Amino acid sequence: MRKKIGFIGAGNMGTAIMKGILKNGLASKDQVIASCHTEETKNRIASELGIEMTLDNCEAANADIVFFAVKPNVLPDVAAEVKHVLTEDQLIISIAAGFDLKKLHFILGGDLHIIRSMPNTPAMVGEAMSALCSDEKSTDDDRKTAIDLFNSFGKAEFVPESLMDAVTGVSGSSPAFIYMVIEAMADAAVAEGMPRKQAYIFAAQSVLGSAKMVLDTGRHPGELKDAVTSPSGTTIEGVAALERDGLRAAMIDAVRTAAQKSRDLSK
Ligand SMILES: NC(=O)c1ccc[n+]([C@@H]2O[C@H](COP(=O)([O-])OP(=O)(O)OC[C@H]3O[C@@H](n4cnc5c(N)ncnc54)[C@H](OP(=O)(O)O)[C@@H]3O)[C@@H](O)[C@H]2O)c1
Incomplete structure (x- = not known):
């Protein structure tokens, strides 16, 4: 260029x-x-x-x-x-x-x-x-x-420009949401005895690797989740806890609330 x-x-x-x-x-x-x-x-x-x-x-x-x-x-x-x-x-x-x-x-x-x-x-x-x-x-x-x-x-x-409010939620604001997820994962690891600094590395690299799996394989995130959850295993117990505690609903709310705020601000 x-x-x-x-x-x-x-x-x-x-x-x-x-x-x-x-x-x-x-x-x-x-x-x-x-x-x-x-x-x-x-x-x-x-x-x-x-x-x-x-x-x-x-x-x-x-x-x-x-x-x-x-x-x-x-x-x-x-x-x-x-x-x-x-x-x-x-x-x-x-x-x-x-x-x-x-x-x-x-x-x-x-x-x-x-x-x-x-x-x-x-x-x-x-x-x-x-x-x-x-x-x-x-x-x-x-x-x-x-x-x-x-x-x-x-x-x-x-x-299309009509999607810029959605963009505000899903990528503009979402790094903050993911930092909160990483912090919470690390808090749990600390509660289980892992040193704080190491806990951030484990949590952040797991988020990075999971995101890369979605982007590089092109596989549906649900399919990738299914591949990690073995019958009667540890992961499905964690997945069930997240569903009970409303992770999906909370994230959908967060992205849509940010999008709505963006719409309100542009009026
Ligand atoms: N940060 C984000 O999360 C993010 C994400 C996406 C888009 N944006 C957008 O990116 C834009 C920049 O954000 P930023 O975070 O990079 O801001 P920033 O770090 O505060 O930088 C603003 C820059 O503008 C310069 N500046 C201020 N007044 C000026 C003037 N009159 N003439 C020429 N330059 C002037 C400043 O110069 P000095 O350093 O000399 O004061 C500084 O270099 C914003 O419009 C924001 O909406 C930000």
Whole structure:
């Protein structure tokens, strides 16, 4: 990809995305420029990633692909600042929560090619799940470029924009739910006598391995669960306890409540 990529915002998410792109060779250091608000971030990221950093957002917006990676509360001001630099020849990608394509066109300009995305925080370890949706102006080439960029720090899929609230629940918020599951599993192991530090390794690696089984084998999660539960065994006793205590209902409630909150916030 011989394209210049600009980032407006170089915080947790912006940096995670840049790292994925650089690590996977989608762009070289001299093809990436990022802007931020403070001198401290400018110097830190320049030395950490070896890319050009600036405090001038228009400089970062002058690229083939422009990421908007600032917090939603500053996005309208930043958009007003760089709007005059943006053109139809660029691909604009927003990662800001709560800004749908209509709002993005309103603050940035109607004729632009814009892709709205929602990555999640595992982007920081190269394992994000990102949802993307594109506007009517975006081309197949834009979509291919975006998918390649997002696949560099995890997995990415296009979804209709109407599914972005579901995405908020199932991947945006769900890392918090899974951290709670890991913490609870580790608590139980500690109660059984395992040292705390070791308990987190056992619990987290088991979650990681189980997720990988679902993704790599393509088998139904229920089928994989059945394969672990031998007759009169230990696992089926645990499964029965989870059913009694309502694990499935609790998780369905958590994902749907987060999706509903996302719908409420966008009204
Ligand atoms: N964190 C998540 O879970 C998550 C997940 C998906 C999507 N998102 C979205 O990702 C976006 C960024 O979140 P984040 O967690 O990366 O935020 P963050 O760590 O706070 O980073 C924000 C960045 O924006 C810069 N900034 C602030 N004001 C600016 C301005 N006026 N002009 C240029 N840059 C400015 C900051 O610069 P300084 O460092 O110099 O202050 C910082 O580099 C948000 O819109 C959020 O909705 C976040």
